[in-house]
Amino acid sequence: MPKWLYRSDKSDRMFLDELISTIGKSGKYRVLRIDLQKLNLQTDDDAERFCAKHNLAFIVQYDSHFFSDSKIYKKNLALLEKHVPFVNSMASHAIGHNKIFTKRLLREKGVPVLDDTIATSHSELLAAVKENEWYVVKPPDRGAGEGVRLIQRSGRGFLDYYDKAWRRVIVTETSGNVQCDPYRIDRSGNDRQ
DSSP, X not given: OBHHHHXXXXXXXXXXXXXXXXXXXXXXXOOOOBOTTTOOOOSHHHHHHHHHHTTOOOEEOOOOHHHHTSHHHHHHHHHHHTTSOEESOHHHHHHHHOHHHHHHHHHHTTOOOOOOOOOOSHHHHXXXXXXXXXXXXXXXXXXXXXXXXXXXXXXXEEEEEETTEEEEEEEEEOSSOTTTOSEEEEEEEEEEO
């Protein structure tokens, strides 16, 4: 498993402690912490030798843009994925981080999901959000709670709950891929409600 994951937040460490304990109790496997950022794999042969040397059964990989934006990290993952199964692979993250696609797929498979509305413009957001009701707004392409906001409508504007207070926010439409970042919410200062 990646070393950085173990150094992340408390809930990840608790999960990993339990996972490591369970794997150890099986008596069949041991956990090898791999620093994917520093691993120096250059070729498929390097990756194959590394997997054989450590007798890897599978790799637990948890993606984070902080690391997968690195060319070295991506290269090491791509080489290793050819030789050993991954749990939580890059492909599964691509699907899971696309919340629109994931919810559509879950609905098609009969898995109950919460109702949602996809808003790709300020006017669509205004139409979807009723006055003085609370809504959770999530970017469709991020994970681990990144970009999640609690908002409510106030007239033609919005309030965002942050630091134990409701504050006015500015909703700005952005250009680019509507599926990924249709608008941005900026806090406008200390305007508390």
